[in-house]
Amino acid sequence: MSTLIPINSIDLQKDLDDSGLDLLLDKLFFDKGYDFRGYKKTSIRRRIKRRMHLNNISAYEKYMELLDSSPVEYQRLFDDLTIRVTGFFRDIYPFYVIRSRIIPDIINNNSHNPPLVPPLPRGDTEGLKGDEEGLNNEIRIWCPGCATGEEPYSIGMLLSDVLKDDIAKFNIKIFGTDINETALESARLGIYDSSAFKEMKEEYKNRHFFLVGSKYRIKYSVRQLVRYGIHSLVRHTPISHLDILLCRNVLIYFDRGLQEKALRDFYYALKPNGYLILGKSEVIISEFRDVFKEIDREARIYQKKG
Numbered sequence: 001m002s003t004l005i006p007i008n009s010i011d012l013q014k015d016l017d018d019s020g021l022d023l024l025l026d027k028l029f030f031d032k033g034y035d036f037r038g039y040k041k042t043s044i045r046r047r048i049k050r051r052m053h054l055n056n057i058s059a060y061e062k063y064m065e066l067l068d069s070s071p072v073e074y075q076r077l078f079d080d081l082t083i084r085v086t087g088f089f090r091d092i093y094p095f096y097v098i099r100s101r102i103i104p105d106i107i108n109n110n111s112h113n114p115p116l117v118p119p120l121p122r123g124d125t126e127g128l129k130g131d132e133e134g135l136n137n138e139i140r141i142w143c144p145g146c147a148t149g150e151e152p153y154s155i156g157m158l159l160s161d162v163l164k165d166d167i168a169k170f171n172i173k174i175f176g177t178d179i180n181e182t183a184l185e186s187a188r189l190g191i192y193d194s195s196a197f198k199e200m201k202e203e204y205k206n207r208h209f210f211l212v213g214s215k216y217r218i219k220y221s222v223r224q225l226v227r228y229g230i231h232s233l234v235r236h237t238p239i240s241h242l243d244i245l246l247c248r249n250v251l252i253y254f255d256r257g258l259q260e261k262a263l264r265d266f267y268y269a270l271k272p273n274g275y276l277i278l279g280k281s282e283v284i285i286s287e288f289r290d291v292f293k294e295i296d297r298e299a300r301i302y303q304k305k306g
């Protein structure tokens, strides 16, 4: 009987694997500025391994060589790492609460009569910065990690339905941002096929979309409420003075340190009493429970304490 403890070959293999993975993540950052270093390792590793497998490669080193010689593979890897699953009124319950409770509250807080400030012209230079902060009938909403735009448009449709003709009295800005430019291009175009409408009533679809061939395009009345741009929650400063910040199914991919950073940014980005809405599998981590009040647990809606 041996008294020696055998080297734990499984742990050793895991360490080697993790250091290969870290090297690859560093490479993505230094080559392209894609920063996945603070994402949960398990899901990132699975996605990378899948791409390696599809290319018949088992060593990270070899896969890095492939990335150097194949821009197409680089793009495919990036697309696989940015999981773009989304939909109109996805996981619908929070949208009921947004319509019946959050939007009326925001409208109430932002209605000042007179003076009403007319909507500002939409020039190219009027980007995502929000330099005209503080206008008292402005409603500012941010959807970071908006993928192909269904989420910001869902909010736009709700606002349009609640406000009806009064919408012209408000200066509404919905910012849809993501790290994936291809997704944002689709969002700007606003054309979707019928599979995108699973959670939407037919009547809603008819009111806010028109047919383009066999697909549907969102009408200008809603499209003009949303502006899209590249923004990374890891690398960029947040958009500020927000009434609502809807970030769903993004933090779930971040490790705890990055979740903390994002929540800190969200806290400062919101106006006092502004609302934060997370995805159904996401919660406010303990450090932030004192500064956000839970409004609806099931809908994952929180309010910044005033």
Ligand SMILES: C[S@@+](CC[C@H](N)C(=O)[O-])C[C@H]1O[C@@H](n2cnc3c(N)ncnc32)[C@H](O)[C@@H]1O
Pocket (backbone or CB within 6 Å): 082, 083, 084, 085, 086, 087, 090, 144, 145, 146, 147, 148, 151, 177, 178, 179, 180, 183, 231, 232, 233, 234, 247, 248, 249, 250, 279
């Ligand atoms: C699963 S989708 C969520 C889409 C939408 N929010 C929803 O819940 O339906 C995740 C999105 O987050 C984006 N994303 C990933 N990392 C990001 C980051 N660091 N900053 C901003 N967006 C990010 C991805 O590109 C992807 O489009």
